[in-house]
Amino acid sequence: MRLEPAIPADALAKIRAPFAEASAAPTDAPVLQPLALLLDLAGEAMRSRLFVVQGEGGDEAALRPDFTIPIARVHIDTLAKAGRYFYEGKAFRVSPPGADRAEEFLQIGLEAYGGKDRIADDAEVAALAWRAAQAGGRKDLSLLLGDVSLFSAFVDSLKLEPRLTVRLKRAFSRPRLLKAELEGRELGAEAGRIAGLLSGLPEDEAVRVLEEVWALAGIEPVGGRSAADIAHRLVERAEAARGAKLTEAQADRIRGFLAISDTPDKALAAIGKLSGGMSKALDGWSQRLKAMAERGADPKRMRLSASFGRAFGYYDGMLFEVRSAALAEDEPVAAGGRYDGLPARLGGKANAAVGCMVRPARAYAGGKS
Amino acid sequence: MSGPLIFAIPSKGRLKEQVEAWLTDAGFKLEMAGGARGYRATLKGLPGLEVRLLSASDIAANVDSGEVHIGVTGEDLLRERGEGLDERVMLLRPLGFGRADLVVAAPKSWIDVETMADLDEVAHLHLVRTGRRMRVATKYLAQTRAFFAAHGIGDYRIVESGGATEGAPASGAAELIVDITTTGATLAANNLKILSDGVILKSEAQLAASLTARWTKPQLAAVERLLSMVEARARAKRAATLTWPAEQDKKAAPVAAKLVKNGASRRANGLLVAEADLLDARQVLADAGVGPVTAARPDYVFEPQSDAANRLMTEIGAPRR
Numbered sequence: 001m002r003l004e005p006a007i008p009a010d011a012l013a014k015i016r017a018p019f020a021e022a023s024a025a026p027t028d029a030p031v032l033q034p035l036a037l038l039l040d041l042a043g044e045a046m047r048s049r050l051f052v053v054q055g056e057g058g059d060e061a062a063l064r065p066d067f068t069i070p071i072a073r074v075h076i077d078t079l080a081k082a083g084r085y086f087y088e089g090k091a092f093r094v095s096p097p098g099a100d101r102a103e104e105f106l107q108i109g110l111e112a113y114g115g116k117d118r119i120a121d122d123a124e125v126a127a128l129a130w131r132a133a134q135a136g137g138r139k140d141l142s143l144l145l146g147d148v149s150l151f152s153a154f155v156d157s158l159k160l161e162p163r164l165t166v167r168l169k170r171a172f173s174r175p176r177l178l179k180a181e182l183e184g185r186e187l188g189a190e191a192g193r194i195a196g197l198l199s200g201l202p203e204d205e206a207v208r209v210l211e212e213v214w215a216l217a218g219i220e221p222v223g224g225r226s227a228a229d230i231a232h233r234l235v236e237r238a239e240a241a242r243g244a245k246l247t248e249a250q251a252d253r254i255r256g257f258l259a260i261s262d263t264p265d266k267a268l269a270a271i272g273k274l275s276g277g278m279s280k281a282l283d284g285w286s287q288r289l290k291a292m293a294e295r296g297a298d299p300k301r302m303r304l305s306a307s308f309g310r311a312f313g314y315y316d317g318m319l320f321e322v323r324s325a326a327l328a329e330d331e332p333v334a335a336g337g338r339y340d341g342l343p344a345r346l347g348g349k350a351n352a353a354v355g356c357m358v359r360p361a362r363a364y365a366g367g368k369s
Numbered sequence: 370m371s372g373p374l375i376f377a378i379p380s381k382g383r384l385k386e387q388v389e390a391w392l393t394d395a396g397f398k399l400e401m402a403g404g405a406r407g408y409r410a411t412l413k414g415l416p417g418l419e420v421r422l423l424s425a426s427d428i429a430a431n432v433d434s435g436e437v438h439i440g441v442t443g444e445d446l447l448r449e450r451g452e453g454l455d456e457r458v459m460l461l462r463p464l465g466f467g468r469a470d471l472v473v474a475a476p477k478s479w480i481d482v483e484t485m486a487d488l489d490e491v492a493h494l495h496l497v498r499t500g501r502r503m504r505v506a507t508k509y510l511a512q513t514r515a516f517f518a519a520h521g522i523g524d525y526r527i528v529e530s531g532g533a534t535e536g537a538p539a540s541g542a543a544e545l546i547v548d549i550t551t552t553g554a555t556l557a558a559n560n561l562k563i564l565s566d567g568v569i570l571k572s573e574a575q576l577a578a579s580l581t582a583r584w585t586k587p588q589l590a591a592v593e594r595l596l597s598m599v600e601a602r603a604r605a606k607r608a609a610t611l612t613w614p615a616e617q618d619k620k621a622a623p624v625a626a627k628l629v630k631n632g633a634s635r636r637a638n639g640l641l642v643a644e645a646d647l648l649d650a651r652q653v654l655a656d657a658g659v660g661p662v663t664a665a666r667p668d669y670v671f672e673p674q675s676d677a678a679n680r681l682m683t684e685i686g687a688p689r690r
């Protein structure tokens with residue numbers, strides 16, 4: 001098992017220093033996390049990266065692959081509305097086959113919950129990650145920015161038919177689905193005969209007929225979806241097939257949006273030109289960028305990419321990575337973002353959550369990567 | 370790893386019976402060491418070979434890791450060993466038994482779900498609505514992950530099932546399953562149906578060779594002997610020999626030449642034909658007035674080379690000894 005190269009204490013202190021100014025409580029979180037929870041929130045793709053452990057007679061657990069969920073759970077247990085937490089400790093990920101990565105590595109980071117000024121907090125956290133990464137001594141860093149909510153704002157600005165709008169927004173994180181929508185295709189097979197018949201009925205009648213069909217065919221409904229769920233989907237699909245589709249011009253605008261990747265000012269200008277008017281989101285970004293620059297993030301090293309972060313688990317707002325030209329694209333020096341929806345899924349009340357982490361061994365320029 | 374060729378076969382169940390029958394039919398007798406319940410054996414007719422009896426999944430693991438040279442086990446168990454299997458294991462020969470399909474099965478009551486694309490949408494809606502991922506019960510983690518990823522589905526998670534996977538949706542432990550099925554009867558009895566594009570693998574018993582084991586020349590030679598016999602026996606079952614009186618050979622020659630063009634092979638006063646062509650061959654010979662024609666089935670049809678053995682030797686390269 002590969003370990004990280006050791007970092008001299010003074011170099012580590014320099015990387016840690018920006019976090020001391022962030023008014024966050026130093027916090028520890030359990031190394032062992034429930035496996036089911038991690039997989040539920042991060043998906044099956046995470047399983048092959050997890051070190052899974054099990055005590056005799058106990059539930060399966062995993063060594064924390066990062067601190068986001070562990071710290072979120074700590075915060076939720078305090079029952080406080082807001083909280084800011086600073087952490088420093090080891091995390092564990094199985095190296096991908098063929099790659100020779102350290103499987104036990106140090107992370108330093110910050111998570112903030114319940115903050116009232118989202119734009120200010122976003123900027124603070126991104127700039128913090130940037131300054132900490134820079135403190136490691138590398139001269140080839142860049143900051144890649146994205147925003148999972150920009151696509152929704154863009155689609156809203158096109159003022160499409162409501163159902164189409166909902167479908168497009170849902171499709172952002174699923175490339176196949178989005179491609180099908182843009183090409184005017186429907187994914188999924190032709191409905192079977194019964195399904196086809198049901199989708200032509202008013203919804204409550206469809207539910208009754210479906211239940212009768214099940215009874216006649218001797219089908220026991222298992223798997224937790226009710227007749228209402230199924231009838232609803234059938235009816236909705238039929239309506240979608242009959243309803244508005246994207247025109248070629250609209251599809252082009254969306255494709256244009258997804259292709260935007262440039263310095264932040266140019267990217268925002270391009271988005272503004274293509275959109276039907278999304279001043280709120282764009283102004284928000286201007287403010288964010290201004291605040292980031294004030295806090296020491298270098299605008300000349302930034303890039304804003306409209307499609308960055310499409311499939312990234314639980315982020316639902318701004319997200320970013322600090323990358324070094326000397327390292328691979330999937331070895332970020334620092335990363336973070338906003339994940340307002342996550343605390344609720346963990347049973348918490350906070351609806352604002354943002355954080356960042358740095359990997360000191362990657363930031364440190366003096367050692368081998 | 371000099372010494373005998375290590376050949377692993379299943380230690381229990383129907384697969385063990387089928388493998389023993391296949392070996393016996395090919396002309397090799399399995400002789401157990403240490404009594405009928407032992408775990409070591411030899412093959413009478415093939416010296417330089419040691420048989421080990423292991424569970425089907427241990428065989429897959431051992432062929433993968435190079436602990437044994439060759440083994441018979443289900444392709445489903447081999448593929449479950451994970452990515453890059455073909456670099457570590459060579460499938461020498463499908464054996465025609467132990468057939469079963471690895472499938473994705475959903476509740477029959479989900480009449481709006483016929484394909485993996487439907488599943489993708491339903492899983493996503495489920496996640497958005499309930500905040501939890503749809504659960505798939507299975508023992509086949511690696512193949513399930515690869516198949517779902519290939520179909521672009523991410524909004525699910527696997528719950529490992531120890532025993533009766535098909536019961537998981539009814540007991541509320543999962544919404545879907547990925548499991549091995551032969552007739553589909555168990556699935557139907559559990560109110561499940563196979564998705565139209567949900568067949569992950571059409572599996573059967575395979576004779577597989579380890580590309581990670583250390584091979585010597587004598588060990589490769591033993592594999593070639595085994596394969597040659599097995600292949601010759603299989604060819605024989607699909608072939609028939611026709612023979613006619615020696616003095617009619619000239620009369621039969623043009624008919625024979627035509628049949629050779631269609632894949633038959635010439636013998637003295639006769640032909641070796643594919644069994645499927647037997648009736649047609651008999652007919653054209655009769656039409657030419659050739660007779661009486663005797664037909665018999667050969668015991669073995671040997672070819673000078675075994676393609677499978679050649680493939681293995683090419684992959685292994687040249688062992689030093």
